[in-house]
Amino acid sequence: MEQADVTLYARFAAHLDDILTALEAEGLLAPGIDRKPVAVEPPRDPSHGDLATNAAMVLAKKAGTNPRALAELLAPRLEAMDDVVSAEIAGPGFINIRLDRDVWRDELAAIVAEGHAYGRSTLGQGQRVNVEYVSANPTGPMHMGHCRGAVVGDALASLLEHAGYAVTREYYVNDAGAQVDVLARSAYLRYLEALGRQIGEIPEGLYRTVAAMIELIKADLATLGVHHDLFASEREVQESGAVDRAFEILAEKGLVYTGTLPPPKGKPAEDWEPSELLLFRSTAFGDDQDRPIRKLDGSWTYFAADTAYHMQKLEKSDELINVWGADHTGTVKRTQAAVQALAGRPALDVKLVQMVRLLRGGELVKMSKRSGSFVTLAEVVEEVGKDVVRFTMLTRKNDAQMDFDFAKVVEASKDNPVFYVQYAHARISSLKRKAVAEVPDLPAEADLSLLDEEELGLVRLAAQFPRIVDSAALAHEPHRIAFYLGDLAAAFHALWNRGNDDPSRRFLLVHNPLLTRARLELASGIGQILANGLAIMGVAAAEEM
């Protein structure tokens, strides 16, 4: 696996760490202070410089001094570093660092040299993460309700891979239980009829029906570019004896008992009767109620099988992530409780994706399962394209409600981030083609000293990409990539538009091959970041539009 070099920010953080160690050795700083909160970041306001650190503010209290005094100790040593032009104390104790311009020129060169590896990191250190997503019941083709989870899960998995985790993409097939059999059978037959196909011989039994449904689902997901490594079967989990094993473990920990649950709350329960059940003590981990393991008829509950399934995942992974629909809100705590009980630590994060409302020119598209008038995933992908669906699904936080308007998402305008980002990449691709074709004597090497302050500002934004990837991966929030790409595209377009008023600011200057070459390098670097970010999202980087 290719890995990017240590980022600019990490490099300076390491230098800063050395300085702190030296101060300790010299007796100027109390030893043993936790340095975790120390950060080296780009300042919000670019006029403050290239880098800023909060070290003085964060450490002052424990060092028994005030931020200002500590900053005055640090600043001269930071200023003595290579590449540092100045280190000034500002505000409550920030240290603002200005770097030699060559740092950014070198960073641009690094972006171009590392290519698609730029932005990859070793943050995950090969830790094994299991991402479970989609996991729709195999009762019919994918509809739009499943779409967002599919994209969020897939992009999250890809994001974690870029950040150095070993990722497994998994789909949990709910193929156990009599009801699923009935549902699957009827839904499958109806689907075949709807397609006008000959039904022929009726599929025999649960297994074949479910298998056929899964093939349909895989095909639907493939149109979105979504592929799983593993399809785990609930039926197999139950038949393998994993459920017994899981609850033997939990019983040994004293977390299983026989008891009676209180009546359900919220709505009046006419048919409710108290009964003795085998229960899991999920309240020990923050759930509001203990959860049944066996039904009255002695069979396992869904929760019991799910617990065993998570145990299986834990055997192969260090961390688990489930991407679920918001209608599963109520089951999050019990599942996390089971995982914590089995793993000995909270190892499950659940991302709940909110509903997507389908609109067409502002009008709500009505969907009703009963009338069979739901909009399928395949239909939407066919109408607007895979890239538009994927990008749009990542323009909101997963837990925020979203509108998907067929008219707006295909609009070719600045309001549409999908278009705006792809257009930036296409524009750069077009520029590269034209430069080669139209500018004579284009040098092979770019002289980046020709880039001015404004152009280097764009590099500075591009150089934040590795940080964005890491922070998005840590937060399990792939949408951050989409927002960042929107910002980068906007900055690039703005610079490009300078050429409208001032032709000397254009990227392509037929009579100035040297400057054209330098600006071409800048554009290539931006294009590379856009491509790398889009790759995480699973969206094609358009060469032309």
Next chain:
RNA sequence: GCGCCCGUAGCUCAGUUGGACAGAGCACGAGCCUUCUAAGCUUGGGGUCGCAGGUUCGAAUCCUGCCGGGCGCGCCA
């Protein structure tokens, strides 16, 4: 009744896990362009970050309590 999520500009939403005067797009105001560097550009106005306390050098961000929305709450999956 309980749990989870949310409340940021007129609208739709970001906000780098506690940082420096709270951001973007739309809409609104004012200029510019009519350009094969095309599907506009530049530039303004606009916010008690739901309310009230608390934690500390510092809070939209963390804690508590309210107000107001959404979702979910049986051995269903």
